[in-house]
Amino acid sequence: MKVRNAIFAETWYPSQPLECEQMIQRFLKEPSILREKLENPVGGIVPHAGWFFSGAIACNVIHSLSQAGSVDTVVVFGMHLHPSSPNYIMDSGAWETPFGSIRIDSELARSLTKQFAFKVERADDFSPDNTIELQLPFIKYFFDNAQLVPIGVPPHRNSLAIGNTVVDLAKKTGKRIRVVGSTDLTHYGHNYAFTPKGTGSKALDWVKTENDREIIETLLAMDPEQVLLVAESHQNACCAGAAATAVAASKSLGANRGHRIAYATSYDKSPGTSFVGYVGIVYQRSL
Numbered sequence: 001m002k003v004r005n006a007i008f009a010e011t012w013y014p015s016q017p018l019e020c021e022q023m024i025q026r027f028l029k030e031p032s033i034l035r036e037k038l039e040n041p042v043g044g045i046v047p048h049a050g051w052f053f054s055g056a057i058a059c060n061v062i063h064s065l066s067q068a069g070s071v072d073t074v075v076v077f078g079m080h081l082h083p084s085s086p087n088y089i090m091d092s093g094a095w096e097t098p099f100g101s102i103r104i105d106s107e108l109a110r111s112l113t114k115q116f117a118f119k120v121e122r123a124d125d126f127s128p129d130n131t132i133e134l135q136l137p138f139i140k141y142f143f144d145n146a147q148l149v150p151i152g153v154p155p156h157r158n159s160l161a162i163g164n165t166v167v168d169l170a171k172k173t174g175k176r177i178r179v180v181g182s183t184d185l186t187h188y189g190h191n192y193a194f195t196p197k198g199t200g201s202k203a204l205d206w207v208k209t210e211n212d213r214e215i216i217e218t219l220l221a222m223d224p225e226q227v228l229l230v231a232e233s234h235q236n237a238c239c240a241g242a243a244a245t246a247v248a249a250s251k252s253l254g255a256n257r258g259h260r261i262a263y264a265t266s267y268d269k270s271p272g273t274s275f276v277g278y279v280g281i282v283y284q285r286s287l
């Protein structure tokens with residue numbers, strides 16, 4: 001079985017299992033995270049910056065998803081794509097993490113490729129992308145025996161059908177799954193060529209209380225098409241396709257409530273004129 005190398009280990013997160021576990025244990029005690037245990041969590045939204053900046057948020061979302069018991073497969077939607085980009089998927093092999101490799105759920109992935117056009121990535125032929133890889137140590141740690149389906153989806157309405165279909169396929173085969181959408185929020189400042197409110201404290205406040213708030217409220221409202229529209233018009237989600245598809249898939253899994261468990265910006269850790277927003281959301285199925 002061929003294993004895809006972890007490209008961002010050692011730079012964006014630790015490459016050694018002990019260091020990873022120590023960071024995870026610190027993340028689980030992070031005081032800024034909502035500690036309420038949520039019943040029947042089925043999906044979530046995570047950020048994908050280096051662990052120093054947003055690891056605590058992503059870790060706690062994935063930990064929340066693990067509290068409802070073991071699953072067969074975790075589906076992660078991600079990748080920095082444009083509306084005209086193709087869909088991406090890895091349908092064989094495994095993906096390396098510091099805790100051991102995660103096997104690809106080939107059965108589920110290949111069933112999906114029969115219904116949609118994908119650019120299929122291989123362990124030795126892929127586009128390096130942090131959006132999915134940064135989540136994998138958390139998934140391996142909290143879902144040790146689960147398999148993985150990593151999917152890149154562009155910010156397009158057609159992507160929502162992929163989210164719905166992967167849930168339908170899992171239900172037909174009796175697979176228990178969780179779904180995760182990976183996106184950061186507003187990228188503000190000259191580094192990102194986006195400065196509609198200039199610089200300084202007013203710009204930071206605008207990002208936190210208006211621009212990021214707009215997309216967070218849309219994600220919590222669980223309207224996937226509106227997520228795509230808001231992200232396009234406000235430039236407040238870098239991977240809107242992944243986020244919207246995770247919302248669609250979560251709804252297909254029965255989710256009817258979203259909970260924001262944390263929000264932060266890179267400015268909190270490294271103040272500057274350019275910064276990025278991060279949110280963690282868990283979608284719950286209320287019985």
